[in-house]
Amino acid sequence: MTTSSYASLARENRVKVLKNLAEAGVTTGVVYLAGMKTTERKWTDAEVAFRQESNFFYLTGATQPDLHLLVDISSQESYLFIPKFSDDHALWCGVPPTTSDMKSLYGVNHARTVDEIPDVLSSLQAANVHVLEQETEHGAIGTWQSKVDKTALSTAVIEARMRKSPGEVELMRKAAKISGDAHIALMKAVGTGKGSEREMHALFEYECFRQGGRFQAYTPIVASGRNGSVLHYVENSGPISTDKRDMLLVDAGCEYDCYAADITRTYPVGGKYEGDWKTTYEIVLDMQNAVLSALKPGVKWEDMHQLANKVAAEGLIKAGLVKGDVPTLLANHIPAIFFPHGLGHSIGLDVHDVGGYPKGVPRLTDPGIKYLRMRRTLEKGMAVTVEPGIYFVDAMLDKALADPEQVRYLNVDVVKRFQATVGGVRIEDDVIITEDGIDNLTGWIPKEVADVEKVMRG
Numbered sequence: 100m101t102t103s104s105y106a107s108l109a110r111e112n113r114v115k116v117l118k119n120l121a122e123a124g125v126t127t128g129v130v131y132l133a134g135m136k137t138t139e140r141k142w143t144d145a146e147v148a149f150r151q152e153s154n155f156f157y158l159t160g161a162t163q164p165d166l167h168l169l170v171d172i173s174s175q176e177s178y179l180f181i182p183k184f185s186d187d188h189a190l191w192c193g194v195p196p197t198t199s200d201m202k203s204l205y206g207v208n209h210a211r212t213v214d215e216i217p218d219v220l221s222s223l224q225a226a227n228v229h230v231l232e233q234e235t236e237h238g239a240i241g242t243w244q245s246k247v248d249k250t251a252l253s254t255a256v257i258e259a260r261m262r263k264s265p266g267e268v269e270l271m272r273k274a275a276k277i278s279g280d281a282h283i284a285l286m287k288a289v290g291t292g293k294g295s296e297r298e299m300h301a302l303f304e305y306e307c308f309r310q311g312g313r314f315q316a317y318t319p320i321v322a323s324g325r326n327g328s329v330l331h332y333v334e335n336s337g338p339i340s341t342d343k344r345d346m347l348l349v350d351a352g353c354e355y356d357c358y359a360a361d362i363t364r365t366y367p368v369g370g371k372y373e374g375d376w377k378t379t380y381e382i383v384l385d386m387q388n389a390v391l392s393a394l395k396p397g398v399k400w401e402d403m404h405q406l407a408n409k410v411a412a413e414g415l416i417k418a419g420l421v422k423g424d425v426p427t428l429l430a431n432h433i434p435a436i437f438f439p440h441g442l443g444h445s446i447g448l449d450v451h452d453v454g455g456y457p458k459g460v461p462r463l464t465d466p467g468i469k470y471l472r473m474r475r476t477l478e479k480g481m482a483v484t485v486e487p488g489i490y491f492v493d494a495m496l497d498k499a500l501a502d503p504e505q506v507r508y509l510n511v512d513v514v515k516r517f518q519a520t521v522g523g524v525r526i527e528d529d530v531i532i533t534e535d536g537i538d539n540l541t542g543w544i545p546k547e548v549a550d551v552e553k554v555m556r557g
């Protein structure tokens with residue numbers, strides 16, 4: 100049996116986690132993780148498509164259900180445990196793997212069956228069993244449940260997962276490539292009044308799946324026209340607008356080897372950015388370009404959100420949507436009316452990856468930035484999405500227009516004109532922080548006005 104391509108990365112990841120544990124003073128005992136179990140739709144035997152739990156994948160690379168992992172901390176030896184397969188497993192699911200198959204497939208030191216976990220723990224004379232904070236099921240370790248320790252493992256794993264190795268970056272680049280090609284396929288396929296959001300959603304999944312992107316990293320958002328003003332629009336059930344100036348907002352990305360892409364592009368269904376739609380688009384493009392140019396190690400993520408807010412304020416003034424100077428608009432949270440969500444988040448094995456808020460770091464409370472999914476000082480190897488947006492959300496605008504403190508800064512007629520037609524624009528890329536800047540994994544997917552229009556012309 101050939102070794103899984105992720106086996107060497109998983110070994111590297113285990114070493115990283117053990118190093119983090121050692122730095123936290125943990126040098127004895129064992130690490131225990133339960134993998135994702137087979138799950139069914141409630142009250143049926145219809146199995147849900149299996150996707151490994153991210154921490155378990157990170158430390159094993161294993162893609163089968165119902166596995167368990169032990170790592171002896173002092174010797175660094177790893178033990179993978181497989182289910183006791185029933186006699187008819189081969190009938191329904193093919194010949195099950197043996198322990199020696201699994202040992203060579205995943206490059207672990209030992210492979211056993213799940214009933215042997217307590218015996219292995221006894222042979223290791225484990226002083227304690229380090230488990231993830233959120234893990235509640237420890238049945239498989241039997242009486243060793245009394246030795247469960249939740250103090251150190253979660254942080255050790257999160258801090259390891261936050262900093263991507265070159266091998267992980269290449270898997271993210273592959274997810275980005277497949278997803279980016281799918282975005283381009285949609286740009287080429289869409290046309291005024293042609294087809295539906297559903298067809299565009301289906302085309303995106305088709306393009307990903309046929310290239311090896313079996314799972315979407317999240318439910319795609321495919322929003323035509325005013326639907327783009329609903330931040331997490333997932334119905335994807337409307338027609339494509341018949342107004343050629345209206346835009347399609349597509350926020351979608353697949354997984355590759357469990358690593359996520361999270362990409363948004365917004366473009367006119369008629370193939371040419373025009374009028375208020377183009378004005379809105381260019382504000383977001385400026386916001387994103389400003390942040391992408393500023394990103395590097397040592398930069399605080401919340402400062403990047405504020406930079407996007409500042410560029411938004413400048414653009415909104417220039418567009419005639421708001422009045423006043425930039426500092427006053429920022430002090431009164433006027434950009435947050437149009438940019439009501441966070442700038443972006445960490446990404447990796449999960450689309451909203453672990454580690455946004457280290458222990459003890461609270462969320463900020465101001466409008467907009469309160470939804471920021473991360474407060475960190477950036478370091479080399481961290482992976483983040485940069486996804487500013489400008490939206491004309493009825494709920495936000497109606498509230499601001501009715502608020503005497505806020506309406507003073509709004510040009511009401513202009514705001515209402517945009518609100519009646521433009522939905523929303525978001526542009527989202529996935530970047531890795533490098534020594535002195537970024538490696539933009541998705542920057543090659545057209546987003547400058549001329550580049551998108553060229554692709555759409557075909």
Ligand SMILES: [Mn+2]
Binds near residue numbers: 361444486527
């Ligand atoms: Mn995102």
